[in-house]
Amino acid sequence: MSEAQYNHRFIEHKWQQIWREKELYKVENGTRDGKPKFYALDMFPYPSGAGLHVGHPLGYIASDIVSRFKRLNGFNVLHPMGYDAFGLPAEQYAIQTGQHPAKTTEDNIRRYRQQLDRIGFSFDWSREVRTCDPDYYKWTQWIFKQLFNHWFNTRSNKAEHIDNLVAIFEHEGNINVQHSGDKADDFIAEEWLEFTPKEREKILQKYRLAFKKETTVNWCEELGTVLANEEVKDGLSERGGYPVIKKKMSQWFLRITAYAPRLLDGLNTIEWNDSLKEMQRNWIGQSTGAAIDFNVEGQTEKLPIFTTRPDTLFGATFMVLAPEHPWAKTFASKDQFKDVQEYIGRSLNRSERDRMSDVKNITGVFTGRYAIHPFTGQQLPIWIADYVLGGYGTGAVMAVPAHDSRDFDFARHFKLPIVQVIKGDEPFPGDASYDAKDGTCINSDFLNGLSVKEAINRALEEVERRKIGKRQTNYRLRDAGFGRQRYWGEPIPILYKHGIPSPLPDSELPLTLPDVTSFKPTGTGESPLAALDTWTDTDHGKRETDTMPGWAGSSWYFLRYMDPDNEQVFASRDAINYWGQVDLYLGGAEHATGHLLYSRFWTKFLYDLGMLPFDEPFKKLVNQGMIQGIIESIYLRKEKIDGEQILKCATLLSEEEKENDFVKIPVLVDFIRDYEKTDAPSYMDLQSLKLFIDWRPEFQNGKFICKNGVWQNGIFEPNGDDYEPVLFTASEIGKMSKSRFNVVNPDDICEEYGADTLRLYEMFLGPLEDAKPWSTSGIDGVYRFLRKFWKLYVDKDGNYLPTDAKPDAANLKTLHTLIGKVQDDIDRMSLNTCVSSFMIAVNELTAQNCSSKEVLDNLIVVLSPFAPHIAEELWERGGHSNSVVEARWPRFQEKYLIENTKNYPISINGKTRTQMEFPVDMDKAEIEKLVLANDSVQKWLEGKAPKKVIIVPGRIINLVI
């Protein structure tokens, strides 16, 4: 059967089947003809129960276009897809329904796969990975083991095996070891040899890249579990809204901070957009300054602080310790002791909520003790306050109220002295600190007269000369928590023998997740695994019951695609050498400081181990913007009136009422009239209201106050003559999500318009990186374009139109303009403009009545990365026996674009007034003569000579008069 009309359902189904049967998208690690490689990667999805919405495929479509384009251009392209399949939602669902997360995950993956298949991607599915597959997480566990067995040597600036460290300890103790880790007490070789195994391990934990540490966690008593920061909103659990407090727990961590400098430097070697790099830089938060030790009255131990402003040293008028500071509890003088204890107790037990809502409330307590200013010898009172963070720097600061706003607020509140030491252009403000870094030092002894920049250096020199401190670089970045007290994650392959953690031998990997019947938290803060004695208790010790976080599996998955079935290593050296870095990585910016930082960290670590030839995973990265949805909601009065729920039309409410007296109830957007319309407000009519109360029966007796009357219990009492209610709804742009009832499913679009239209339309919406609301207005234009394209090849009786007719100059110009434009635009990821160019080309060729098969075949190839199904169909109808995927990208030939005349815009004082055509090789003098003779120009000159004539060959002519 040969259809005459463009029938997307038939064509797309047909070709998806053929592609699958022929395994057309399978790639090998290497080619006989030595094609160059190209690795295009998408951030793999978490397969949620909601399925894909139209936002998900945006990036996949873009990377698919690039992959297909590269393939046509002779590259061997790796373009895989898989699933980030461990995670909380599946576990949450399991707790609620009792269904095993493995089963729901499997179901969700099947659904995702069906949805993805409908869009016509060129994924090599034989390489699919799933992070929850034991054959996969075996290697996640293996990498964890390596992290456990390595430490970071600051001298060599890389990770080294822990055995080397032990060897050093045995020889000379730890005095000469420079590492990036926690401070360990000095010891000598003899002492090391006498330590018990437990003591040794305690020390090694301070060096290992995977280690355990006491830390405060978000503990929720009601849920009986530990929560991630993201799960805590305003001090309450996001789910349920129960109070969350801080609790000390021993947790696994990865020492990502060891790599902070390299993570920072590496950013200069990769092509990511600036805002993303900036986000990572901020997150790593390098700051350079001075570590200075202050003497404390009445004790020999000094108080170390960190400051980035040593130039303001003479402005320090007091010191502040964090409540978490190790000295805090025991430090206070006798008469202040009780107050200090109380304050510390209060602030440490304060829930997150109190601390958050209390930012403006200045609190602190004097310890009754003093530090000595190293240069002036003055007494500086030492305070404890929770505006100083325990986890940053040394947990103590020298307070310079004149030049730090936080110190200033504190000083003013407690009436502490404020001494100005930097003079800016403006007079010193009395009601705020002067934090800026320009000005001149005053009241600062040997720093007087120096600029801030000079003074910082001078002060640092002096501090080092007097040996009271040194230059230091600090990072904001924290070590990454790696343990979750959850079931649905990779088990951490550790056994505790007499309380000493040791990794499982490789032969016992993967350590598979045991089956459990209850996924509920144990209530003790341990994972559900802890309840399984048969699993935790082994002959060799007790198993770790924490599991890994979601980001473990995703930190290295791009390597596994290279060699997904390898049972010996995570990926063979050959495969890694062949594919190398990811050439193009596409995904959302929301992973900027999580996944993208962690995978860079793991890559650098594996590089240090000599297992990778590169230390940055993603050479080029593009963030696709979010596709937002339009959220429709109806206003519900917070308080009932006469026991009735009041739902009111948006146009009848003032901004104040909306803000204070009403809440928005999201409405399933299918019920809404004029949804997505930009020129008319959305509303609900009689049918919408009926659907709404069926859907949300709790509102069935509600009083709906409409624009034109009141509708209640199915009866409408109009204000005027209308017989049908009209109730305007609130529309706002926001996330597309199940909970906002505004999800648009790609399957529906594929059914109605086809995958090719969906692909083109998603690209046509606008620049890839911009966020944009989904709206189907406009999708018809793209669909129309495909039908127009079809009609170049097939007439209304189904006959194939192209002939051997020789292409004319106009045909070739159109074609090559397109080829040039599309290849340029794909290179710079400007895919929306590609679609416009296709439309222009098809419009032109239609107008030219082009029937040249040569031209039209090339047109198919150029369109095929964007709309592969229609391309295959027309390619086949043109008598080709191979797939269009195996075609070659046409060679762009500029000669067809060259014109021998140019239509110049003639502007007067920069404003275009007329146009004139000149041969491109005409000399300027000749052009000028003709321009001045032009009627229109004459009119503007009014008989005078122009002041200046600018002729830019091939571009523009401008006359200044």
Added chain:
RNA sequence: GCCUCGGUGGUGGAAUCGGUAGACACGCAGGACUUAAAAUCCUGUUCCCAUUGCGGGAGUGCGGGUUCAAGUCCCGCCCGGGGUACCA
């Protein structure tokens, strides 16, 4: 607050190196075909003035500047999105 990206017709957007602002599409208006509808095709569509025709003026968030020429570069604001926040 800080960092970062942006602000162009009724709408999505284009203008890649400082050189004809509004490509392409949606929507809208008018027309052709049709018994009618769908589909398709044609014409118009930044705004204002003029309109019989020719024209003229303004215009890329606001105010300045550089330049023969500015959406594009510089300075100062305003607004919006994203990120981040007692990080000393």
